[in-house]
Amino acid sequence: xxxxxxxxxxxxxxxxxxxxxxxxxxxxxxxxxxxxxxxxxxxxxxxxxxxxxxxxxxxxxxxxxxxxxxxxxxxxxxxxxxxxxxxxxxxxxxxxxxxxxxxxxxxxxxxxxxxxxxxxxxxxxxxxxxxxxxxxxxxxxxxxxxxxxxxxxxxxxxxxxxxxxxxxxxxxxxxxxxxxxxxxxxxxxx
Numbered sequence: 001x002x003x004x005x006x007x008x009x010x011x012x013x014x015x016x017x018x019x020x021x022x023x024x025x026x027x028x029x030x031x032x033x034x035x036x037x038x039x040x041x042x043x044x045x046x047x048x049x050x051x052x053x054x055x056x057x058x059x060x061x062x063x064x065x066x067x068x069x070x071x072x073x074x075x076x077x078x079x080x081x082x083x084x085x086x087x088x089x090x091x092x093x094x095x096x097x098x099x100x101x102x103x104x105x106x107x108x109x110x111x112x113x114x115x116x117x118x119x120x121x122x123x124x125x126x127x128x129x130x131x132x133x134x135x136x137x138x139x140x141x142x143x144x145x146x147x148x149x150x151x152x153x154x155x156x157x158x159x160x161x162x163x164x165x166x167x168x169x170x171x172x173x174x175x176x177x178x179x180x181x182x183x184x185x186x187x188x189x190x
Contacts, residue, residue, distance in 0.1 A: 001024070001026070001066050001067070001150060002026040002027075002028065002064055002065050002066050002067075003019065003024060003026070003027050003028070003065055003066070003067045003068075003069065004027070004028040004029065004030075004061035004062065004064065004065030004067070004068045004069070005027070005028070005029040005030070005052070005061070005068075005069050005070075005071055006029075006030055006031075006058055006061060006068060006069070006070045006071070006072065006080060006084065007030075007031055007032075007070060007071040007072040007080075008029040008030070008031040008034075008043050008046065008047060008052070008054070008071070009031070009071060010128060010129070011071040011097060011124070011128055012029060012069065012071040013046045013047075013049075013050055014128035014129055014132045014133075014135075015069065015071075015128070015132065015133045015135075016029070016050040016051075016052050017049070017050045017132055017133075018131075018132030018133030018134060018155070019133045019154050019156075020050060020051050020052075021132075021133075022133065022154040022155045023154070024154050026053075027050070027051070027052045027053070028052065028053050028054075028055050028060070028061045028064055028065055029047060029052045029053070029054055029055070029061065030054070030055050030056070030057065030058045030060065030061045031043050031054075034054060034056065058083070058084060058087070059084075059086075059087040062084060062087040062088055062089065062092065063087065063089070065092070066092065066093065066150075067092070067093045067095060067147065067150065067151075068084075068088075068092060068093070068094050068095065069095045069097055069122075070084075070094065070095065070096050070097065070098065071097050071098065072098055073098065074098045074099040074100040074101075074104070076098075077096055077098040077100040077104055077105075077108055078100070078104050078107050078108055078111075081094075081096070081107075081108040081111040081112065082111055085111045085112075085114065085115060088112065088115040088117045089115075089117065090115065090116045090117060091116070091117060091118065092115075092117040092118070093117070093118045093119075093120060093143045093146055093147055093150070094108075094112045094117050094118065094119050094120070094143070095120040095122050095143070095147060096108050096119070096120070096121055096122065097122045097123075097124060099123075099169075099172075100169060101166075101169065101173075102121075102165075102166030102167070102169045102170045102173075103166065105121040105165050105166040105168075105169050106165050106166045108165070109121070109141060109165035109166075113142075117143075118141070118142055118143025118146055118147075119141040119142060119143050119165055120139050120140070120141045120143045120144055120147050121139065121140045121141050121165045121166055121167065121168045121169055122137050122138075122139045122147075122158075122168060123137065123138045123139070123168040123169050123171060123172035124136070124137055125137065125138060125172060131157075133154065133155060133156055134155050134156065134157050135157065136157050136159070137156065137157060137158045137159065137168075138159050138161050138168040138171050138172060139158050139159065139160055139161060139168050140160070140161040140162045140163065140164055140165055140166065140167035140168040140169075141163065141164075141165045141168075142163055142165075144158070144160045144161075144163070145160065148160065
């Protein structure tokens with residue numbers, strides 16, 4: 001099995017380090033900033049450290065990967081899905097780990113469904129530098145069961161929320177509002 005990342009920032013790096021440690025042999029990545037004078041060297045250093053093969057075009061990642069994890073800023077997730085759409089293979093699992101809203105995740109899902117691929121809305125619920133690939137992930141979409149069966153042997157901690165794209169992101173938003181509200185209430189009581 002081959003995993004690919006579109007966007008190789010902190011999330012992709014930490015997940016890659018953990019998955020490599022569990023024995024996943026083949027990981028590819030592409031980052032739009034690979035040639036940037038400031039960020040490029042950091043991306044290349046992280047890729048070497050995580051033993052990830054950097055590819056210079058996103059379509060090269062999609063051509064080779066069975067699972068594509070898109071780890072881009074939330075405001076770029078829809079745009080990236082539109083850019084990647086022509087290159088998505090049938091039966092590929094497209095995992096959006098961005099912090100996008102449920103509505104954006106539903107729109108990304110529409111792009112992916114047009115290619116007969118599987119979509120997963122993945123919401124990471126903990127600090128990646130601490131948990132790496134074992135970070136608790138809530139997931140929704142039609143590709144969740146497949147993703148769980150393929151990635152659980154590598155120690156990933158994925159919980160299915162539903163088949164509806166956007167539900168996992170909604171759970172994360174509600175959880176975040178609750179946790180921040182409790183802290184604010186404690187401070188107010190003090």
